[in-house]
Amino acid sequence: MRTAIFTVASTAGALALLVAAPARAADFRFTPSIILGEEYNDNLFQSPRAQKTDFVTRVQPNLALSAQGGGFKTDLSYGLDYRYFAKNSRRYELDHRASMNGGFSFFDDFLHLDLSDTYSRVSSNVARDVVNESLVVNQTLQNNAQISPYLSWHLPGDSTLKTGYRYRDTRYWSGTGIDKTEHDGYAEWSRELSQGLVLSAAYSFAHVASNTDALDRQEVYAGLRYDYGTGNFLYGKFGYDWQSFDSGVNSSDPFWDVGAGRDFGVLTAAVGTKVQYTEDPQTLSTRNVSHYATLSRAFARGFASFNASYSKYEKEQVLVRDVQRKVLLGLSGRYDLRDGVALSLNLSGDRLDGDLVGERPYHLVGGAGLDWALSSHAVLGTNYTHISYRNHLDSAADSVEVNRVIVELRLTR
Template identity: 65%
Template sequence: MKPSPLTTLLAAAALPLFAQGAACAAEFRFTPSLVVGEEYNDNLFQSSTRPVTEYVTRVQPNLAFNAKGGGFNADLSYGFDYRYFARNSRADQFDHRAALVAGFGAPGDFLHLDLSDTYSRVSANVARDVTAESLVVNQTLQNSALVSPYLTWRLPGASTLTTGYRYRDVRYWSGSGVDKTEHDGYALWSRELTAGLVLSASYSHARIASELETLTRHKAYAGLRYDWSAASFVYGNAGYDWQRIDGGRNRNDPFWDAGVSRDFGFLTATAGTRVQYTEDPQTISTRNVNHYLTLSRVFSRGTAGFNASYGKYDKDGVAVRDVQHKVLLALNGRYELRPDLGLNLAVSGDRLSRSVGNDFPYHLNAGAGVDYTLGSHAVLGANYSYISYRNDLGSTRGGIDVNRVIVELRLSR
């Protein structure tokens, strides 16, 4: 495992904050939990030619800690996932996961410090997140850490100026991944023009270094947001992004983030379009253009939702610039059969362009599950899912089919 000096840095920075929190925090909460389960999988490695059937026993203990008060808040969690493969398709596996989110505000609400660190399994391809459907395929372990001190300036005329610095460190294990460090200075100005209407503007300068190349990025934007109720708002930000690869090419692009949400009482609808730079294990910079629509409704005994999106992923690599396009449609719902018995249903499908690697263009996922509450601290769950990767939407020939059945007992304090 590659050493991370940021782990020591975060620990050293967090200790005095935890000491402050211990003295001032109004609330502490420890939450232990345990999940014990069994999985049947008829194609563990998602092979189109030689499927492997496996029975996987999983034991997942977790401990979460929260402290809040006195200008300090912290959420920490640590757990591991022990996996026993009964038919020896692979060796027993310990998968660790950890997360830290902490913030400190000095008296007067002027000086702030944010800390975060997550160690988790992520998908190797950002266009398709497979961590929820597979234990072993196309994944890598990622550690992502952030240290961010910043100042909040209260200006005349209901204006606020935030100036700060962010240091990010991203590293990968057990698979391909591009390690990165980022130094980012930024300024964000906002002013409330009238009740619910806010004008904002921002500028940032970032220096991103990796084992492949080094990138300098400038970003500037201006925007408006109007909230007229708890779930109804409209906003729009527009700006420009300048990038320069050391000793190489320049890239200049407009970017935007705009959306609207409306609560109609019987239905909540949200639509938007945005450009963002997504953390990608494969490259130093991936530009994601995303257009989306979500519809959701709450019933007396359940919920239902629909999601549609179109995404474009520009992967800026050393030799070539790869582009992937993705169209996604998804439906989900939950129905309470009884106060202690719930039914979950989910269906999704996406189409990915063939322009990168050997990805199948079509990906289908359908699942159904039940949760039975045994008591105030125990839930018994069972879930079946069908996963299919196809070259043609109407045919499974040459594709990949997976059937998974998971039964688990979830215990919490």
């Protein structure tokens, strides 16, 4: 933990020094906030038989700073999450959260430097995000730092070329995770063919290393995007990548990112399919193929949305790829009962199967919340969530059932 805190503090200090240089020309905004909450959980460790009920008191102060001007912009935030377990299911916990982003430009926007660092809890399994439904189950602490200097070239014919270098350092604490470093060189070209129509192409080479293995990855792609009004767009990007592991495993795959969106007035729809490499605590390289569709509608006093997706996660560090597949359906909505009082509802369900999945592939979540704005700086919120993990969709036999009730007061300056 000390190493994690030192990494976060060092990055914050570097950004602060860079902010200080052009401070006179910058606009600053400082926002302190705090959340005081109490949670009732009747199955804290999500066990099918030995359920542990506890009351968890949480105190979450946070400080945020944003600044812009003089050739730079930056956003910094740092928070604590203190948790006290009334029935001693765990001893008290103190988590740190940090987010830092800085962008600097020199010589009429020719030379740029981007810096970022995030420190937070993430799920141990990338195929199923449990951070928002549990305080303790299947999670690890991740620190992800990045530095990227690059050059922006303005070429004839409304063309631009971006050439640069990225260095990433990803580390894990208080759980399982493979630490990684990445060196990445890239070139990205784009040209506006007409208003709203942009052609692009790129090449990148990355070397990713850990204490267990290393790989070289090359990617090349070409793409086209067309924006023809608010909420209306069409884009496609197609390419190929090659991976070579030090362990002797090699792979080559096509990848793509294709999507479309349309505002029909009554409904707004979006569909897409894409391939990307997802940061995975368990492996050096995980290829994620996803297909998704969303429908949403805005009302005078709220909104409603529906989303559906299919995802496939391929862990590529072995001779025979480990694969997980996930199908998800979700509904969410929010309605303003009156000024300052809002009701929210959400329902979702997913099924996960594949080589690495054990019991209970079905995951069902339903919840309702109510927010009451006491003033412009204070919101009282309450939320109830029921979580179910099942072997069979139509049977609760040997299932994991969780009820959570959260009441919290959110204060901002």
